[in-house]
Amino acid sequence: MEKIRVLAWSELTEPKYAYPKGINVALAEYLNVFDDVNAKTACLDDPDQGVSEHALKETDVLIWFGHVRHGDVKSESVERIVRHVKEQGMGFLGLHSTHFAQPYKALMGTSCAWRAYVEDGKSGYIKVVSPSHPIAEGIIDFVIPKEEWYGEPYEVPEPEAVIFEGHYVDGKEIARDGLVWTVGKGRVFYFRPGHETFPIYYMAEIRKIMLNAVRWLAKKS
DSSP states (O other): OOOOOEEEEEEEOOOOOTOOOOHHHHHHHHHHSSSSEEEEEETTTTTGGGHHHHHHHHOSSSEEEOSSSSSSSSSHHHHHHHHHHHOOOOEEEEEEGGGGGGHHHHHSSSSEEEEEEEEEEEEEEEEESSSSGGGGGGGGOEEEEEEEEEEEEEEEEOOOOEEEEEEETTTEEEEEEEEEEEETTTTEEEEEOOTTTTTTGGGGHHHHHHHHHHHHHHOOO
């Protein structure tokens, strides 16, 4: 079986009490349980910022978590990632505050700004709105116990599909929490939940979404 080659990347500013080894390691360790995935990790302080030409040539799906060091990502790193998505068909999975990451913004071609950012630590209700999409396979509506919510509007190109909606503030705030696009030859999935102080990437539902997304981004589903 030809495995999906995943590179899970983080700037590693997430607190160790939530993710002792980083979000990238938390996801890679989970994904490597599956026979069809080979996940490696990289971080901002690696040589070539973890996204050398050689590394990207061996990557089918790049998972990216950025938060406060977006400005430290070099333009040549961004250019390599964008080229591999557009020309080589590499998938890109952006997590939460990655909406302001330079590679993601370059792929979207917009500001990628949300109206509001509220870390209230309250629960969020995640609703599956495109149940037939492969990323939603096996997922039913669920609750994230603690979350930071972002408020619409969200300045991105019109997505090909909205897979998940997040309902916050007792349903008064509804956000597009899972969106997909085709960019050149590659696919892009942005998943809005995942504030670094709330370790939701250990939740079964979130991990299943990540696995589904990796398979879809690699064009295996």
